[in-house]
Amino acid sequence: MSRGGSTSPASAVSPTASRQLAEWCAGLQWRDVPDAVRAHLPLRLLDTTGLILAGARTPAAQAALALAQASGGAPQSSLCGNAGVRLPAAAAALVHGTAAHCRDFDDTFVDSVVHPGSVVIPTALAVAEAVSASNEEFGTALIAGYEVAARIGAVAGRRFHARHLHATGVVGPLAAAATAGRLMRLSGEQIAWAMGLAASMSGGLMAFTIDGGWSKWLHAGWAAHGGIVAAELAARGFRGPGHVLDGGQDLYSALLHGEAVERSALTGDLGGRWRGALAQFKYYPCAHVIQPYIDAVIELVTRHNLRAADIDAIECAIAPWAAAIVAEPREAKLRFDSELEAIASLPYQLAVAVAEGGVGLRALEAGQRARADIAALAQRITHRSDPDLGRSFDGEVSLRTTSGAQYVQAALTAGIDAAKLRAKFLRNVTPVMDRQHGAADAAAAAMALAAAAALLTPGAPDWRAAAAMLRDASPAASPAPASTTTAA
Secondary structure, eight states, rough: OOOOOOOOTTTTTSSSHHHHHHHHHOOGGGGOOHHHHHHHHHHHHHHHHHHHHHHTTSSSHHHHHHHHHHHOOOOEEEEEETTOEEEEEHHHHHHHHHHHHTTOOOOOTTTOOOHHHOOOOHHHHHHHHHHOOOHHHHHHHHHHHHHHHHHHHHHTHHHHHHHTOHHHHHHHHHHHHHHHHHHTTTHEEEEEHHHHHHHOOOOTTTTTHHHTHHOOOHHHHHHHHHHHHHHHHTTTEEEEOOOOSSSSSSHHHHTTTHHHHHHOHTTTTBBBBBBGGOBBSSSSOOOOGGGHHHHHHHHHHHTTTTOGGGEEEEEEEEEEHHHHTTTTHHHHHHHOOOOHHHOOOHHHHHHEEEEHSOOOOOOOGGHHHHHHHHHHHHTTTTEEOOOOOOOOSSSEEEEEETTSSSEEEEOOOOOOOEEEHHHHHHHHHHHHHHHHHOHHHHHHHHHHHHHHHHHOOOOOOHHHHHHHHHHHOOOOOOOOOOOOOOOO
């Protein structure tokens, strides 16, 4: 995999927005990143590694894996569950990005609903192995990728979704190009070329919301794949356009139909304000906008010692844009025939939270979705669109008991909780360890604990520990879910 310097002074006089971002990425050093921003990276690596392992069992990830194996190519990067097999970095990133996103359990930028981790981390893992990067180089590339994803997404906000485009598929290729370019030690000009090429790979229709096609999951894997290909082309002198974020024929002008946008978020206070650190973790496998409501319901039923039979009704005040994803049309949200419907249903997720005291991957299984008690409770859970909401995922939950008591709880965006993330990782990874080694539950749990400890060592995130864990896993395919709607 090539590394190299600049070959042309073409755009040095008046740098475009993409060139400014690219120059910043090329010059970024680990020592430049504040401790508070660096501290979250091992958690992000832990989270995404666990999601790759959990997602690798799905038919979607297995199909991507089969394609990658059949395609062959240069032995650069490891594949999940394939010890001794190495394929081109772009192929490995395709598989791992798809796997990481296909449980809808990955981190999110609240303002744009972009999922950065499922793009940036698979990209960085693949390229770091291909170029034998240091942990500090790996960590620096993660920071660069998250920052590019945050800033490009912030300009559009949620308007890509409003235009029926999956924002992760639009923003992801450019973030992946920046991540790969930084690890390949490309010049600022070359990273700008890579981002320019990657912008032509941006896309991702929301058509999956109609019939549940698996394209949503591919968007993350394809973004990682495309960003690496763009960086590899740029390294070989293939020039990309500079005006992909400005200039009138750029990403926003094209995909937002010429709407006026404020582009200051792209480069304003770059290196001073770390937007990439604002990505919110998911603690439940659901559309991210549902998470605050799950927390609020769990708080209410725990504090007041309530059971499902005690609840007469639950009403959620929710932003109209979020209601369109997880609460409307109501008839569709009261069907849980597939895991994809379950992921995107506010009534179902809250009913599971009450019945089970929480929501985990088991909520996506057929047996859980078929429970009559959960379906009955979901019928008593409604929503109210509140146009005053919308800046975040926050809202409010009102619960009325069968005895007439009324309780209200704010639904607030969760912060970073290291203990919750570690517990989530253990729940995701322990079953994989069990299958891999034929171990009893206790032994598998001990292996998962050891894996978590390896990924949470102080300092720069350890990509080799993550790569080894993925490489040595042996996930088995699970039954294919039925097609229907999924989450944002």
